[in-house]
Amino acid sequence: MKDDGIECLAFLGGKAQFSTPLHVGQMNLPKWEHFENAFRDVFARRYYTNHGPLAQELEDRLAEFFGVRHVVTMTNGTIALMLAAKALNLTGKVIVPAFTFAATVQSLTWAGVEPLFCDVDPQTHVLTPELVAPLLDDPDVSAILPVHLWGNLCNAEALEELAQRKGISVYYDAAHAFGCTRKGEKAGCHGALEVFSFHATNVFNTAEGGCVCTNDDDIAERLRNLRSSYGRRISVDIPINGNGRFSEAQAAMGLLSFDDYPAIITANKARFELYTELLGNIPGIRILQPVSGEKHNYQYVVLEIDSQVFGLTRDQLIRLLEAENVLARRYFAPGMHRCMPYKGSYPNVVDALPTTDMLCECVMQLSSGQAVSLQDVRVTCELINFIYDNAESLRLRLP
Amino acid sequence: MKHSINELALFGGQPAFDSLRPISNLLRPDIERFLEYAKTIYDAKQFTNNGVLVRQMEERFSLLHGTRHCIAFCSGFMALMMAMRSCALPDKTEVVMPSLTYRRMADIAAWAGLVPHFCDVDVVSLGMTAKTAANAVNEKTALILGVHPITNLCDIDGLEVLAQEHSIPLLFDAVEAAYAEHKGKMVGSFGKAEVFSLHASKQLNAFEGGYVTTDDDSLAEELRCVRGFGFAGKDNIVRLGLNAKLNELHAAMALACIDILPAHISQNRARHYAWQQTLADLPSLTLLLYSDTEPRGYKNVLVRCEDSWPLSRENTLHILHAENMLARPYYNPPLHESSSKLLTVCNTDLSATEKLTTQYILLPSGDFVSEKDIAVMGKLLIFMQQHAEEINRRIKEDNS
Numbered sequence: 051m052k053d054d055g056i057e058c059l060a061f062l063g064g065k066a067q068f069s070t071p072l073h074v075g076q077m078n079l080p081k082w083e084h085f086e087n088a089f090r091d092v093f094a095r096r097y098y099t100n101h102g103p104l105a106q107e108l109e110d111r112l113a114e115f116f117g118v119r120h121v122v123t124m125t126n127g128t129i130a131l132m133l134a135a136k137a138l139n140l141t142g143k144v145i146v147p148a149f150t151f152a153a154t155v156q157s158l159t160w161a162g163v164e165p166l167f168c169d170v171d172p173q174t175h176v177l178t179p180e181l182v183a184p185l186l187d188d189p190d191v192s193a194i195l196p197v198h199l200w201g202n203l204c205n206a207e208a209l210e211e212l213a214q215r216k217g218i219s220v221y222y223d224a225a226h227a228f229g230c231t232r233k234g235e236k237a238g239c240h241g242a243l244e245v246f247s248f249h250a251t252n253v254f255n256t257a258e259g260g261c262v263c264t265n266d267d268d269i270a271e272r273l274r275n276l277r278s279s280y281g282r283r284i285s286v287d288i289p290i291n292g293n294g295r296f297s298e299a300q301a302a303m304g305l306l307s308f309d310d311y312p313a314i315i316t317a318n319k320a321r322f323e324l325y326t327e328l329l330g331n332i333p334g335i336r337i338l339q340p341v342s343g344e345k346h347n348y349q350y351v352v353l354e355i356d357s358q359v360f361g362l363t364r365d366q367l368i369r370l371l372e373a374e375n376v377l378a379r380r381y382f383a384p385g386m387h388r389c390m391p392y393k394g395s396y397p398n399v400v401d402a403l404p405t406t407d408m409l410c411e412c413v414m415q416l417s418s419g420q421a422v423s424l425q426d427v428r429v430t431c432e433l434i435n436f437i438y439d440n441a442e443s444l445r446l447r448l449p
Numbered sequence: 450m451k452h453s454i455n456e457l458a459l460f461g462g463q464p465a466f467d468s469l470r471p472i473s474n475l476l477r478p479d480i481e482r483f484l485e486y487a488k489t490i491y492d493a494k495q496f497t498n499n500g501v502l503v504r505q506m507e508e509r510f511s512l513l514h515g516t517r518h519c520i521a522f523c524s525g526f527m528a529l530m531m532a533m534r535s536c537a538l539p540d541k542t543e544v545v546m547p548s549l550t551y552r553r554m555a556d557i558a559a560w561a562g563l564v565p566h567f568c569d570v571d572v573v574s575l576g577m578t579a580k581t582a583a584n585a586v587n588e589k590t591a592l593i594l595g596v597h598p599i600t601n602l603c604d605i606d607g608l609e610v611l612a613q614e615h616s617i618p619l620l621f622d623a624v625e626a627a628y629a630e631h632k633g634k635m636v637g638s639f640g641k642a643e644v645f646s647l648h649a650s651k652q653l654n655a656f657e658g659g660y661v662t663t664d665d666d667s668l669a670e671e672l673r674c675v676r677g678f679g680f681a682g683k684d685n686i687v688r689l690g691l692n693a694k695l696n697e698l699h700a701a702m703a704l705a706c707i708d709i710l711p712a713h714i715s716q717n718r719a720r721h722y723a724w725q726q727t728l729a730d731l732p733s734l735t736l737l738l739y740s741d742t743e744p745r746g747y748k749n750v751l752v753r754c755e756d757s758w759p760l761s762r763e764n765t766l767h768i769l770h771a772e773n774m775l776a777r778p779y780y781n782p783p784l785h786e787s788s789s790k791l792l793t794v795c796n797t798d799l800s801a802t803e804k805l806t807t808q809y810i811l812l813p814s815g816d817f818v819s820e821k822d823i824a825v826m827g828k829l830l831i832f833m834q835q836h837a838e839e840i841n842r843r844i845k846e847d848n849s
Binding site for chain 1: 488690696816
């Protein structure tokens with residue numbers, strides 16, 4: 051360990067703690083034998099895409115898992131969000147957090163509606179009814195698109211009650227929330243629909259991929275029609291045709307992901323709890339915790355750094371960790387309201403989201419997923435403890 | 450071999466094939482080769498986000514097409530949408546495109562923020578020409594989309610001149626002309642950029658996928674940027690983007706297919722030749738021949754039903770479908786008839802389109818079809834012609 055003083059830190063010329071990079075994001079690989087067998091089957095079947103047998107099987111298993119009537123698999127989560135907006139016939143503006151991944155907001159622009167940026171709660175990092183309510187005065191609002199960020203589910207009952215009073219839809223970006231619950235109910239069952247991402251960085255991995263869940267038969271059929279003519283049950287009226295097809299290769303991966311899911315969650319939880327144990331007492335670091343009693347996927351290890359207390363800024367800490375091959379990330383900085391093209395389009399909101407701006411300055415994620423061993427977690431935490439202990443002298447050496 | 454019309458599957462007989470014979474290529478590469486590529490995913494622990502295999506695939510395709518750049522996408526649809534949007538003149542609104550083309554082309558234009566302005570095609574080549582496109586060019590034109598028809602090529606030289614004369618960018622949809630050559634140069638290097646599909650039904654199968662080729666450095670950079678949420682480096686979004694990335698599983702499949710491309714084209718050529726032999730005895734169905742002077746992909750088998758073909762196209766398709774032959778009408782209905790929900794412009798003569806859309810049938814081809822199958826299908830078509838009168842009577846009776 052770094053007991054020879056700060057000079058042994060890789061940033062200051064020492065040897066990196068890890069020889070290969072540790073990433074943020076799950077990247078869970080199924081066992082090679084399972085992968086090989088699954089693809090030998092696909093090749094033997096000679097069915098490659100267009101809502102094949104594996105895609106259908108996966109949709110059925112997902113519907114059972116989420117406890118929802120319909121699951122419509124899609125090419126990726128972003129395309130799923132774009133087609134969801136079309137399925138809901140949205141117009142005008144949609145209330146959306148700026149503290150989210152780019153896809154949430156960009157999907158609206160592609161679907162021809164405007165984002166109306168909303169701030170988030172400093173504790174949970176998600177939209178609350180209190181923050182949303184004042185924006186509902188805008189007569190052009192046609193929906194609310196809250197994000198279950200980091201797998202923390204929004205207060206769906208209250209948000210949906212607000213929306214109902216106004217006669218508009220709520221639909222969720224549940225990209226991070228696979229398997230997470232609120233009051234015992236899984237993400238996937240709320241609002242008009244919920245959208246998941248199966249990108250490899252998420253706990254359920256189809257390389258790229260995603261799905262839309264809904265209990266509404268009409269919305270489900272519109273989604274199937276928007277995705278492609280393959281897999282639709284009846285032809286229904288949609289404003290435009292899209293392409294959101296999900297291949298048999300993606301579906302094969304999804305089915306393998308299902309088999310590994312319980313073990314993945316157990317391993318994620320062990321890593322998460324070890325991070326919490328070893329970093330929890332460092333002043334100036336807060337680790338976002340799931341609500342007790344609820345199910346969680348523990349796919350992200352999210353930290354807030356209070357630079358006044360910790361002694362270094364979030365960016366300084368990340369720089370030091372990156373040099374050690376711990377590729378910590380700062381999702382999401384800057385907020386979407388400060389990114390192109392929104393920065394130029396909505397200059398009036400740029401300074402209207404104080405919590406978002408604050409979180410963009412202090413939130414970071416640590417490495418997670420299958421490639422990160424518990425020993426890697428211990429070493430990472432020792433590093434962070436070391437950095438904290440030497441924060442004062444490091445501050446003088448850092449830009 | 451059928452002896453009476455009662456043996457036609459439509460009338461209760463045994464189908465000529467016990468499994469489907471599609472028009473889709475559905476190329477199956479060597480599984481061992483695919484698994485070898487897939488091992489890279491395990492070694493690199495990377496499933497997507499411009500991975501090793503996507504980069505390798507892009508390199509192979511840019512070598513193949515002789516272009517500086519190849520940019521991979523999750524589908525041909527997305528590749529077209531992004532390329533249309535990035536190539537179009539920013540202050541104009543319309544894209545000139547044929548009406549006789551892929552059934553989702555007008556939707557793609559709409560997603561790209563453009564209004565399709567339909568033009569006619571040439572009655573012989575089935576492709577648009579400088580003359581048919583010029584009828585639709587006006588002060589609002591942002592882009593000309595040169596779409597290659599399903600066998601040979603559209604008027605590449607003429608369209609390049611037209612585009613240059615009007616200073617309008619020219620984008621080619623080369624989905625159906627992949628791996629063809631024009632004057633000794635591979636398709637892929639014409640116009641500002643060209644778009645290809647890797648959908649399983651196309652010449653090369655990546656499950657799903659597509660790509661754009663171009664020699665334009667800034668266009669390539671913009672396309673790479675938009676397909677990955679508009680990121681230019683970590684945490685830096687410089688423009689509106691989305692997720693149109695090709696994943697590594699699909700790239701592995703594409704690579705395994707590229708490895709057998711020349712052999713596969715030979716197989717398709719042999720199949721096409723078998724169709725030519727078979728249909729030689731049936732002058733009422735005219736097979737569209739590929740150029741005999743320049744390389745082609747030979748994927749599609751397209752026939753024109755002449756006036757002497759005694760069955761309606763609709764009934765012909767019914768009969769073939771019952772026999773498990775998934776023959777399809779060629780681009781029917783055309784876009785100017787099917788795109789009523791979208792904003793479009795349709796004010797030029799489309800008489801060739803309206804004629805052609807009723808005449809053509811795509812016959813089974815690709816990896817699921819053997820030369821022996823083709824002989825069986827040929828005999829069936831001859832049988833249908835010989836017994837047409839009886840068949841027509843029977844269909845009429847069954848419908849009444």
